[in-house]
Amino acid sequence: MLDTATARTYRESARDIPCLMETDIVVVGGGTTGPFAAIAAARQGKRVVLIERFGSLGGNLTLGLNTKPSGALNGGLPLEVWNLARSAGGAGADYMALTKTSDVKIASPCDPETMKMLLTRLCVDCGVDILFETFVSCPIVEGGRTTGVVVEGKSGRQFIAAKVVIDCSADADIAAHAGAPFIMGAGDAEETTQPVSMYFTMSGVDIARLADWARNSDDIPARSIPETPEGLDFGLWLTGFNRALLAYRRETGVSLQRENITLKTAGGLMYVNATRVMGVDVFDHAEFTAAIVECYRQIEAVAAFLIERVPGFEASRILQIAPVLGVRETRHIQGDYVLTGPDVLGGTHFADSIAADTSALDIHEPRGGDVDFRGLDAYEIPYRTLVPKGVEQLLVAGRCISADHDAHARSRNMPACMATGQAAGVAAAVAIDEGTSVRDVPIDKVQKILRDSGVPIHAAELAGAA
Numbered sequence: 001m002l003d004t005a006t007a008r009t010y011r012e013s014a015r016d017i018p019c020l021m022e023t024d025i026v027v028v029g030g031g032t033t034g035p036f037a038a039i040a041a042a043r044q045g046k047r048v049v050l051i052e053r054f055g056s057l058g059g060n061l062t063l064g065l066n067t068k069p070s071g072a073l074n075g076g077l078p079l080e081v082w083n084l085a086r087s088a089g090g091a092g093a094d095y096m097a098l099t100k101t102s103d104v105k106i107a108s109p110c111d112p113e114t115m116k117m118l119l120t121r122l123c124v125d126c127g128v129d130i131l132f133e134t135f136v137s138c139p140i141v142e143g144g145r146t147t148g149v150v151v152e153g154k155s156g157r158q159f160i161a162a163k164v165v166i167d168c169s170a171d172a173d174i175a176a177h178a179g180a181p182f183i184m185g186a187g188d189a190e191e192t193t194q195p196v197s198m199y200f201t202m203s204g205v206d207i208a209r210l211a212d213w214a215r216n217s218d219d220i221p222a223r224s225i226p227e228t229p230e231g232l233d234f235g236l237w238l239t240g241f242n243r244a245l246l247a248y249r250r251e252t253g254v255s256l257q258r259e260n261i262t263l264k265t266a267g268g269l270m271y272v273n274a275t276r277v278m279g280v281d282v283f284d285h286a287e288f289t290a291a292i293v294e295c296y297r298q299i300e301a302v303a304a305f306l307i308e309r310v311p312g313f314e315a316s317r318i319l320q321i322a323p324v325l326g327v328r329e330t331r332h333i334q335g336d337y338v339l340t341g342p343d344v345l346g347g348t349h350f351a352d353s354i355a356a357d358t359s360a361l362d363i364h365e366p367r368g369g370d371v372d373f374r375g376l377d378a379y380e381i382p383y384r385t386l387v388p389k390g391v392e393q394l395l396v397a398g399r400c401i402s403a404d405h406d407a408h409a410r411s412r413n414m415p416a417c418m419a420t421g422q423a424a425g426v427a428a429a430v431a432i433d434e435g436t437s438v439r440d441v442p443i444d445k446v447q448k449i450l451r452d453s454g455v456p457i458h459a460a461e462l463a464g465a466a
Contacts, residue, residue, distance in 0.1 A: 017150065020158040023047045023129070025428045026149055027166045028136045031059020032414050033398035033421035034168035035119045036077050040425030041166075042126040044449070046432060048425075049129045049160055051136055051151060054324075057119040058112065059170070061414060065199035065322040066273075067266045068109035068237075069414035071359030074462055076455035078418040081118065082107055090114025090267070092234025099222040099239075104360045104375035106224070107415070108234045109266035139165060139178045145392040146178055164393050164428040164438055168421060171282070172331040172400035180388035180396075181334040186405035194328035194408075195278040198295035202303065203319040205270040207232050210263075210312030219243050236265040244309055254301050261302065270316070274302040282327050292325055328412060332403055333396050336439070337384035341406025346377035346459060352443045353380035354423035356456040359413035378459040381416065383446065386424055387439050393431075395438050397424040419455065426450055 027038045030052030038050040050057075060066045072094060073079040085091035092108035123130055133153060140148040140159060148161040167174040176182055185193035211232060214220050222239035226232055239262040249255060262273040275298040277291040299321060306313040332338075342348070344361075356378045385402040386395050396402075397420040399412040410416065426449050431441040447457050456462050 017157050017159055020151065020160050021049065021129070022161040023049045024162065024432055025049070025164045025166060025425070026051065026160055026162040027168055027425070028149060028174050029059070029168035029170060029398070030054075030057040030130070031168065031170060031398070032061045033059075033170070033417040034166075035123055036418045036421035037166050037168055037397055037425035037428075038128045039122055039126055040077060040422040041429045042123075042128045042425075044426060044429035044433075046429045047129075048127070049131060049162070050123060051131045051134050051149070051160075053133070053135050055132045056116040057123070057130075058115050060324070060326055061110070062112040062116045063322065063324050064326050065112060065201060065271060065320070066326065066414075067112055067271060068264060069107045069359070069418075071107070071357070071413055071415045072105040073107045073415055073418070074356065074358060074456050076419065076450065076453050077422045078415060079454065081122065082110070084118055084122075085110050085114055088114055088118065090118070092231070095224045095226070095235050095237070097222065097224040097237055099375065102375045105358065106237070106360075109264055109271070111267040136169075136174065139174045139394070141178050141391065144390075146174075146394045149174065163432055164395065166424045166428055167394065167396045167400065168398050168424075170327070170330075170398050170400060172333045172396055175333050175388045175391070175394060175396050175400070176331055178388075178391045178394055180391050180394070182331040183334065184331055185329055187332070192405070193280075193330060195276045196280050196282065196291050196295075196328065197273065197275040197277070197326045198292070198299065198322050199326060200272050200299050200303075200321045201319045202270045202272060202306070202313070202316045204316040206312040206315070207236060207265060207268065207270065208312075210238075210310070211236055213311040214238050232265060233268045234266055236263070238263045241310070245305070248305050248309060254305075256301055256305065257298055261306075269319070272302065272306070275299060282325070282330055288325065295325065296321070329399070329405070329408055331400055332405070332408065333388045333400055335385050335389060335396070335402030336387045337382050337402060339381065339385050339401070339403035339407040339411060341404060344376075344379045344407045344410040346379050348380065349458065350380045350382035352383040353457050354383045354386070354427075354446065354450060354455075355381045355416070355419035356459045356462045357381060357410065357416045357419060358462060359410045359415045361409050376410070378456075378462040379410065380457075380459050381411065381420060383423065383427065383443055386420060386427070392437050392439060395424040395428060397421045422453075422455065423450060
């Protein structure tokens, strides 16, 4: 950590920076959330700029090789996108995953390369201006109101003026720098957060042999195993190997960190979720880097375990490692309402709900232990969780919405991130049309637009959908 008492400092000279463009809405972050916000706002006739620090859209969904929403896509833009991916051969049918406690309806994984192109095409087709390889360094805040963002790229430091800014950075970078209050992780003294990890893929796996073995294994308590060979391309999902991992650790002395491994197929390729690094401050350069190095070590060890101990992996090898670290939890913005653990267990009704979500409860225990993954009844996400306190004309969407550590176990999942992104885009557009702040936007108008696009607003509309 930097010792601020003794650290050297460098004073930058004051300078004027040029305006790159003026627009209605700036969406910061082109990951799992931002494209949905941008497309939703552009379809309401607004000028939208989507800023992404990498060279493709989708974030953890595509670059991160996650590929699969941990839950169903119940309507609206997310379901539209997935249906388009299916029509292009880039996603399969939804399936019911058997877990240790209940069944969970899950949208099929997607092919990440198909999804990168699809999200980009949808943005371009509706007039969104995309800025790839562009980093947002800070928001512009004037009189307690965001009026744009400062960006950095190959052409230098510039700013973009906007009427509304939507923070889809996942880490609430813009909201935090704008002065919005937040808690880190659980909000305890240790700022406890769920662990980070890194996906990888393996080629040469005999998927049919693996599926046949898994059907008869008592070490795979959570599973979805298609009955047909065609279903294996996008529909095999296995979580377990707990006893095998314990035996391997005991016999070899190799620590694999996780108590279980999750395998899934997408486009006939095997995706592996098996790494874990706990207690990482992702805002510390050294800790972030050390976590990546440790994930590489674990990936080698996990691949060796699979090749040596799991039928179907005998001739396989590592094909690709995600170029980005998978971060599950950092800042939770404090909004006009804080979604709580009891709220996401179902039953809490919100008049200002902007989506009913059936994502799984997905808890990676911060201090180690097995993963808690289970289906629950639908819950509602109120619009107020998207509105940060202390700053105007700013919305947040994605895993940094105003939710506590327990609620985050559902609201961080992709279906909820996509839904809050779409809602934020619509709300920003309505606020501009109505000449009001995003805090005071007429929620009934936002809900009508969302419902007309097929979004389920209240949990009662999805009774039994989990």
